[in-house]
Amino acid sequence: MITNSITSLTLTNPGQWFSDRILLAVPVSEDKGNVAEVVSFLIILLLVATAVALVSRRFRIPYITGLVLAGLAITELLPSRIGLDSALIFNLFLPILLFEAAINTDISRLRSTIKPIALLAGPGVLLCSGITSVLLKVELGLDWIPATMVGVILSITDTALVIAVFKEVSVPHRLVTLVEGESLLNDDVALVLFSLILTIHETGALSALDVVQEFLFVLIGGALVGAALGYLSIGLLSQTDDPLGGLLLTVALALGAFQAGELLHVSGVVAVVIAGLIVGNFEHSQVTSASNQVTLFSFWEYAGFGVNTFIFLLIGLEINIITLWQTLPAILLAFIAYQVGRLLTVYPLLAFVRFFDKPIPIRWRHILFAGNIKGSLSTALALSLPADLPGRETLLAIVLGIVLFSLVGQGLSLPWVVRHLKLSYRSKSYQQIEELQAQLMTAKAAQDELDSLLKAGVLPKSIYEEMRASYQLRVATADRTLREIYNQRSEDSPENRSDRTKLETIRRQLLLAEKGALTDALRKRILSEAVVQERIKRIDELLLKLEDD
Template sequence: MQWLDDSPIGMLTLVNSLPLRYCDNPIGMLRDRILLAVPVSGGDSNLAEVLTVLIVLLLVATGVALISRRLRIPYIAGLVLAGLAITELLPETNRIRLDSSLIFNLFLPILLFEAALNTDISRLRSTIKPIALLAGPGILLCAGITSVLLRLELGLDWIPASLVGVILSITDTALVIAVFKEVSAPHRLVTLVEGESLVNDDVALVLFSLILTVYKTGTLSPLYVVQEFLFVIIGGALVGAALGYLSIGLLSQSDDPLSSILLTVAIALGAFQAGQFLHVSGVVAVVVAGLIVGNFEHSQVTSASTQVTLFSFWEYAGFGVNTFIFLLIGLEININTLWETLPAVFLAFIAYQVGRAITVYPLLATVRFFDRPIPMRWRHVLFVGNIKGSLSTALALSLPLGLPGREKLIAIVLGIVLVSLVGQGLSLPWVVRRLKVAHRSESYHQIEELQAQLMTAKAAQDELDDLFKSGVLPKAVYEEMRAAYQVRVAASERTLRDIYNQRPGRASESNGESLSDALGDSEALLRSAGRTKLDAIRRQLLLAEKGALTDALRRRILSEEVVEERIKTLNEQLLKLEDD
């Protein structure tokens, strides 16, 4: 199987999993230095130099982290600027370089799996309609508009313009999510951004491969497009589901944190490679496997300590990969080339921003007809947060060697990535705060503290019960420790009940004053926060009801007429709930 030699789509064919029977001639998608720019000769001395460079990069990343925290600027934007600043200081012969195969086969699976692992399926399901709108028709519209404008502005042929149009339609959420963590953005907005990115990546990869097929063969039938699109998406989902459920079974057999980490790493990388081998979407396979492990792994499959270790490892893995990839993006950019292509970069920047604006504002305005409306402030955030990153860079580096103006196209994309990460990245925190997207005040913080106290106390009580039943704790010690936790549970439940029921707290009444007298205007804020929090819980319950109805219909317990009527009622109730 001569995958890398005979494919006209090269490495990208493997990623997007189009059948290789359509490939007949090489185009040299892999560059001479695949992973590291390490000379063949020199042996131990060259290895020592590469290790020295790695140590320097780690120290630079640490310094950037400290400085960005002090200056309150996004860490990722700081990494790109640091890489740009030190690019001339590192020796050219031993410099670590970005390569499409490195990003596709290592970095991308880790980032996708980490994102999917931390995505709540119930929230993803509740936001699936706007996500599908943005990642389906949205990316087609954005790529089409961007391609047309690139052809008009830069005089590119249709194939290069279309390839760059798809590349610039991809969104990278790493920096956006980092900003959201600082300002406590609403959960639905976070899910919308994460969900769009998860689906957007795969659709863009398929489109990119189809355009490359047109470039090679000169033709492409609509039937072939539909067949291949469905084949790679559905096939990738099946591969990911199989590996995800297999991992759940293996995790249940051995409750060991280190073994769980090794298994999930193997699943993340293996799902991608399995997708390549079977000519289906490796991206979809990784995402589906991550969703399954992240959402079903909690259900009494592993212990709490294993879960904490596992999720901590993947948080670190995602952080480490993002650190290296964005630092290397800065190293990859040549200042002289960037300066020469700056006018073209500026025009391309305008083109994809116009495409994004026409995609976000009109499309999301239609959401109110079939789902909860997307606030205008959120649409502003989605527009400004249209940041390019690792996947756009990888696709640019994987452009065919024979493509007219390839080096110029790569320079334009890298310039866009730099402008996007630095310009939009530095302005995004200010925009988010200015738009007052983060409506979580001290009232929200107080409620979440009470929820945290209640959840942790109940979890500790459950663990105590297990320890007592297994004979580890004597009854006297068990009762004393459980009573201490029960005091915390009772206090949290009483306060939360008062907030949710919108009535004064008993503690204030016992002191001879009402809660409104004690808190003044903050009472209204607290009650508003309580209502919104309670709406979030009610939304989860309504989604659970919808899931039960769907399952009953599938098992033919209830008739379709009854289920449809009930689901319609539940949808109306969901639409009336406030966004959290």
């Protein structure tokens, strides 16, 4: 795997791609002006990011796309050119992004969609990178090693922008899980492939058996390391009720799992993902309070947002417009190559899903193709291309150019595509359900406030009873109507499939609450392990049978 020594920012003179580097962690003996300069750059980036957030909201453009464009715009205005080192991404940014995505992934939903996810992230990555590599060799005349390296780099998908669009435009939950799950596994497989190609480049050759053995060893080894560290963290978290201490532990877990994997020559990326899945799906239901859960997930949401902000700004700053223009024909040919590779991967493979799992609608396949956006990991791998690789600077320019085209072109068009496909159809009864639920929630919230006002002596009891009765009438009416809608549903009616989504979501939450209660009872030795395991097994079966929109 790729190893690096120290996390750094690079400061280069205008017109150069990379040159003199100023470390983020500067030794005390070095000039203190270096530290002040780096802090000044960070302040500038924060101010630019704030302006981008305001402008992107005003003009309804994706925040990430705005960051890249802002990075391009301010490059020549800075006193020195800020660059991006692969060590910064691999050792700091990537573990944080992966861990944040993993702890927010629902394993029950992931299991229900694992077959198409595994198909895309396993055979899909191999097929996409293979097709792309062949086209790159034919179109650009590259040797096989450079072509396959770039082919793997361009087979990676970055979902940050796609998920941001999904938050603005409502889409089915199963599609969100499919996109997130593919990205989690896609990164793992692509990094292992890149490592194997790098080994072949350095050693000259590897037998097919060696490749398979190394592939399995790295993946399985990374999973074992992540599982061991994840469950160890669960034990440590159960010993403390301090939310800040828990946050520090999860940060150490995210960064440490990656470093442990690299140290043991297995996949640090897989280790981080597995550890995050374990902590996110077991820790919060077993060993921490509700307030600690809120603190934990809020912190990691902010961490992911902050990392994405810096990394996409730095990607914009990394791109040299002059070099981009000089390599534009090659960038366009490579752009076509990886789009063809994705096209011949997503549509044929997902067409076979209907033979062994729930079919993937054609409109979902359109989204998986249109959302084939490149980002941080593709940039990091491009920056880590070996110095002795033939045509390295040209290859780097091609990948960075594609990242720019992808984030800007596809990023700006993706919201329109999602809206145009009308993925989240809502019937009149579905809208009625949401209106009734809103009526229930607001009426009960008002009743709670009335109770508080009565206890505080603000309201006389006669007025309290009159106002509470009016709200109680709303509650009773909404509750009765909702019960009638759920009872009258026809299970065989295609029109009602989307209407059942809300009820299935509620059932899922209730089943997960049952699992939490059982595991808590087992931890407190209220119930025996045999009884708990048997009931949890039945709950898991019910979770997998739920309608997943």
